[in-house]
Amino acid sequence: MAAIGDPDSGEESITADPDFAPINYQWFPRFEGDTVLKALDETLANIGLELPDVERFRGEIRATMAQLRRGGLEPLHGVKGPMRSEPRLQLFEVRCSYLARLSATKSREVHVRFYHLEPKRWARKGGSSVLGLHVHWKDIDSSTVDDEQDAEIAIAADRFYELKAEGKV
DSSP, X not given: OOOTTSTTBSTTXXXXXXXXXXXXXXXXXXXXXXXXXXHXXXXXXXXXXXXXXXXXXXXXXXXXXXXXXXXXXXXTTTEEBSOTTOTTSOEEEEEEEEEEEOSSSOEEEEEEEEEEEOOGGGOOTTXXXXXXXXXXXXXXXXXXXXXXXXXXXXXXHHHHHHHHHTTOO
């Protein structure tokens, strides 16, 4: 785990600097009609939460994205990166977590990650944008969580290179 001052702590992210706000989370569609909300809904559907928990988690995610827009994400807790497993890009991770109640005595911690780039030409004091690439559920209970997350980071990087090849970024 990175610590404040580490290269991937998230301190470099404009999403942790209010001087760059308002910050637009610019999602490039994976297919016609795609939105970041559709990608999020697909992700949440795979977690297996009950509807009330899905709605509460969506609220937590909306609050996190509102902090992103204000440049108010906290390094490590709210934003991490650039990600070490993808050295070709300055790829950042927005971190959303939720504690779902399974019963009166049992709960489950759920994590969703949003990967984005912060192109320098899009970063301006007083108003910026980041390039949203990929959303996924991080299953922290998996024995291969690190390998699974590296695979998700690779999907985000591949998405960027696909967009670049198409001349969209």
